[in-house]
Structures are given as structure tokens and as C-alpha cells.
Amino acid sequence: MTTPDEAKRRARTVMATDSEWARIRERAAADDLPTSRYVVQQLLRPAAVPAPPSLPIDVQWRMVRQLLMLSRVEKHRFEQSGQLEAWETLEEACAAFVESEARLG
Numbered sequence: 001m002t003t004p005d006e007a008k009r010r011a012r013t014v015m016a017t018d019s020e021w022a023r024i025r026e027r028a029a030a031d032d033l034p035t036s037r038y039v040v041q042q043l044l045r046p047a048a049v050p051a052p053p054s055l056p057i058d059v060q061w062r063m064v065r066q067l068l069m070l071s072r073v074e075k076h077r078f079e080q081s082g083q084l085e086a087w088e089t090l091e092e093a094c095a096a097f098v099e100s101e102a103r104l105g
Helices: 018-030 035-044 057-080 084-104
Strands: none
Touching: 018 035, 057 084
């Protein structure tokens, strides 16, 4: 059964070399999609957000040092207040978050 949107589909033209079209067909097959549906989905994907410009290396090193300092100060504060277990729980949660983000990226 076709949806109203599918009933309105019309043939369009795409210019590609034979090798380009073969790669497109392979990728469509890998995604288990008809070639035309694959092309449409690829073209309608949200555009990737460009990466921000890189910071100078000396700024990056200063940021790392400051983050390490803040982390050590906070850990010391937790230790002094007898809450080292809470610190370790937070540390594990942060590590899990970073790992899950790395898998998505």
C-alpha cells in the first residue's frame, strides 16, 4: 500500500559516473534500501555542523593544566570532608559518559 507522499514521487535525474553509481548502489544495499530511497535519505540528512576553529596549542595546554588543578582541588576537598566514595562515584559516571559519547562519535 502506498502513502499519499509516495504516490507523488516522480522520476528525477542524477548525474554520476559508473563507478560512483556502483558505490551508491553498494551503500544502499548495505543499508537494505532501494537506491533511490538511499539517495533521497542521504541528501535530506541534516548538514554537519562545522568544527569550531582550533585553539592555539599553548591555550589548550593551559586549559588542560587548569582542569587538572580544579579536579585535584575538588578531589582533595572531597577527601578532607570524608566523601571520597562520592568523588569516585562521580568520577565513574563521568568516565561512562565520555566513553558513551566516544562510541557515538
